[in-house]
Amino acid sequence: MDFEAVAAQLRKPDGEFGKQVGAKMNESNWYINQYLIENLNLKSHDHLLEIGMGNGFFVKDVFAKEPSVTYVGCDFSETMVEEASQLNQSFIENGQAQFIVASTTRLPFANETFDTVFTINTLYFWEKPSEDLAEIRRVLKPGGELQIAIRPKPLMKKLPFTQYGFTLYEKEDVVDLLSASGFRLIGVVEKDEPVHQKVNGDSVQMVTVIVRAGKY
Template identity: 40%
Template sequence: MLLTLIPKGFFSRQARKPEGIFGRYLMSYLFRKGNESLNGKVLGQMGLSETDSILEVGFGPGSLIKAVAANVTSGKVYGVDFSRAMLQSACKLNQKNIDSGRVQLLFSDSIRLPFPDSSFDKLCTVNTLYFWPDPKQQLKEFLRVLKPAGKLVIGFRDSETLESLKLDSQIFNFYTSEEVAELLRQSGFDQVRLQQHPNIALSSMIAEGCKAMS
């Protein structure tokens, strides 16, 4: 298998922030294939309305952005990612909706999101939490940009699943599902729920939380 030939540290750094030709092409391919099932579960859990304002943090090659835009026909879909390689890939995939003004993709770090308070009805992120330097601060930033009663949906793999893979623990932070749920509660989210989605290849989890009405 090709991945067994790639040094663990190099692959883990690329998984965190894809760069260069390797990042734009090989990591885009791996993200599309590896996240396809989990993206579908996250999409289903968001409970989208056609008029919603949606943000995806860490959109990667843009597959979930495209799927969200197909459901949010009268709203607006935003995305932020700090990888220029992923921004290029995602813009290419979503060019039609970008040209129409329905999708806006930004090069940005997510710890200081470039949006006003209470901007979004829903926020989603898939396989990014392992890389947050300060998870509580990150989640509080998500809470800030959500509207009252807004919903956060996080797709991830838990520590047991990730520890079975070829990953560098100096780059990846591993969490149990209960640790993720507790982080949401401690950061101010209400109605926190966990769901497991067994997969033939990799078992996946979804964590949900809502912003209080006041």
């Protein structure tokens, strides 16, 4: 298997292969998505931004948790934005959701737009995370919350594709990044997932880490 090609598609899914990778990510990332959605502190009519929503498979679960929210998903993969828009057409038609091509380096939103921003398994690909966090902080309302979900460095190092273009993090690294960017730490959740993945014949325990931080 061409792990470098897989890594490139995980970063930015493109074309038919990208669609296949997106569908596979729904399976491998099911628990990390569910854990973060469970962890969201949603209030009635909140405005949410998800960075890197992939094909939008889990958007329905956000609305199941709080039907009154307004959701925006952004991804710099045109393929994923198209897929997410098709999958969530009913939410779009109801004015509850929209999907746009955008990157954390330049979010096309006014200052203080969102109550919550969250992102799952994208931090590895941020080339200048301090600048990305400053941009996220700009679009968050005062008192708003950012949640970042990752898999920790010791686990990720066991996966063969992460040597290509991934920056790996311990939970402490994420906390330090957020603190340096002016966020206030709310808490850290670390949970073993009830699944293992086979890697080179070995069974690897999957782990979810969620770091929650607020805007002063």
